[in-house]
Amino acid sequence: MTDHQETDLYQIDPGWGEPPGERVNRPVLIVALDGWVDAGLGSSGAITEMLSATPTMTVASFNTEALIDQRARRPIARIVDGITTELTWPTIRILAGKDRVGADILYLTGPEPDFGWRSFIDGVVDLVRRLGVRTVVGLGAFPAPTPHTRPVRLASTVPPQSSELAGRVGFVQGTLEVPAGVQAALEVALGKAGVPTIGLWARVPHYVSAMPFPEASAALIEGMCAITGIVFDTSSLRAAGEVSRHQVDELISGNTEHAAMVQRLETSMDSEEGDRFGLGDDVPSGDEIAAELEQFLRGEGS
Numbered sequence: 639m640t641d642h643q644e645t646d647l648y649q650i651d652p653g654w655g656e657p658p659g660e661r662v663n664r665p666v667l668i669v670a671l672d673g674w675v676d677a678g679l680g681s682s683g684a685i686t687e688m689l690s691a692t693p694t695m696t697v698a699s700f701n702t703e704a705l706i707d708q709r710a711r712r713p714i715a716r717i718v719d720g721i722t723t724e725l726t727w728p729t730i731r732i733l734a735g736k737d738r739v740g741a742d743i744l745y746l747t748g749p750e751p752d753f754g755w756r757s758f759i760d761g762v763v764d765l766v767r768r769l770g771v772r773t774v775v776g777l778g779a780f781p782a783p784t785p786h787t788r789p790v791r792l793a794s795t796v797p798p799q800s801s802e803l804a805g806r807v808g809f810v811q812g813t814l815e816v817p818a819g820v821q822a823a824l825e826v827a828l829g830k831a832g833v834p835t836i837g838l839w840a841r842v843p844h845y846v847s848a849m850p851f852p853e854a855s856a857a858l859i860e861g862m863c864a865i866t867g868i869v870f871d872t873s874s875l876r877a878a879g880e881v882s883r884h885q886v887d888e889l890i891s892g893n894t895e896h897a898a899m900v901q902r903l904e905t906s907m908d909s910e911e912g913d914r915f916g917l918g919d920d921v922p923s924g925d926e927i928a929a930e931l932e933q934f935l936r937g938e939g940s
Contacts, residue, residue: 646704647761651696654734658697659770662734665742666866667766669776671730673750674819677842678851680779684858685747687875694735697744698765702730705751705758730758732765737868744769750820758820759827766833774828774835775862776821779854782841785903786886790857795822795837797829803836807861838862843903846886853879 650658670685706728716724730748737743751758766774776795784791792807821837828835838861840854856875863870890896 646701647757648698648700648765650698653695654697658765658768662742662744662769664770664772665734665744666862666868667732667744667746667769667771667774668862669746669774669821669824671746671748671750671820674821675778675780677779677781677844677847678840678849678854680840680842680851680854680858681777683850683852683855683875684777685745687855687859687872688743688870689733689735689745689747691738691870692735694733694745697732697734697769699732700730700748700751700758700761702728702748705730705754706749707752710752711749732769737870739869741868743868744771755820755823759823762824763827763831763833766828767831771833773866774824774833775866776825776835776837777858777862778819778821778837779840779842779847779851779858781844781847783903784841784843784907785900786843786846786851786853786883787900787904788907790851790853791841792857792861793839793841795825795839797825797835799829799832800825800834800836803834803865806836806865807838836865838865845899846882850882851879852876852882 650656654661668685668688670681672682676682708728711728713728714726715722716726728749730746730751733745733747735743735745746762794804794807794809796804825835825837838858840857842851842854852875856872856879859870859872859875862868890900
């Protein structure tokens with residue numbers, strides 16, 4: 639890639655220096671871009687936890703003027719006593735940090751691009767090569783017919799070139815055709831570039847998918863650690879998950895229909911004989927319990 643192309647697409651931060659790969663040793667790149675499926679805020683909760691664990695610095699920034707629809711992702715204005723003092727623009731960056739034992743970690747963070755996906759993907763692949771990335775792990779979470787009373791299970795997606803990674807955490811069997819996020823496009827491109835790549839997806843109970851579910855974030859971090867060998871502490875997320883689970887327990891215990899739904903989900907999950915993609919005709923939709931749960935957590939329940 640020429641210097642002109644680099645300037646148009648991304649820039650290495652002046653504080654990082656060139657060549658960019660000299661400051662990191664075979665890092666893992668974690669991809670967690672906002673704007674696609676993230677049930678229970680599983681991915682955003684995981685990346686927030688990891689970014690707060692150790693200091694980070696910017697490695698590279700992408701040209702969001704060419705990638706982001708500013709009307710869909712408006713900058714945030716800070717207004718003090720009627721004076722607009724600051725605008726904070728959406729940014730897509732690669733940050734560098736370390737895990738608990740000093741291993742190098744890179745994070746691709748920010749909003750999923752609205753435009754120029756192919757150019758963006760080319761830029762990420764170029765940076766992955768220049769930084770000597772050994773493995774790329776994408777994070778996400780989707781609503782699933784699973785109960786909150788059981789451990790969060792992960793599913794994986796990989797390109798054909800990384801098929802050996804798929805069995806590490808499991809996957810959804812069968813053929814699916816679903817709208818793709820940029821993470822899926824990155825997986826395909828990185829696979830073709832010969833970079834080991836895996837997407838980890840937390841299966842979040844469908845009836846809590848619209849609110850934070852810390853257990854999903856913890857499961858994603860632990861799955862990533864198991865695959866890559868990096869080390870992070872998830873105890874705070876597990877503690878928050880316990881609080882969340884007890885809140886859901888309290889609500890469900892007061893409604894026999896909700897309790898029956900959870901029991902059916904438990905039976906299906908424990909027996910491994912349930913419908914892979916749905917709840918079955920005899921299990922009610924989670925919309926009602928989700929609405930009641932939101933009210934309950936806001937303190938509006940009776």
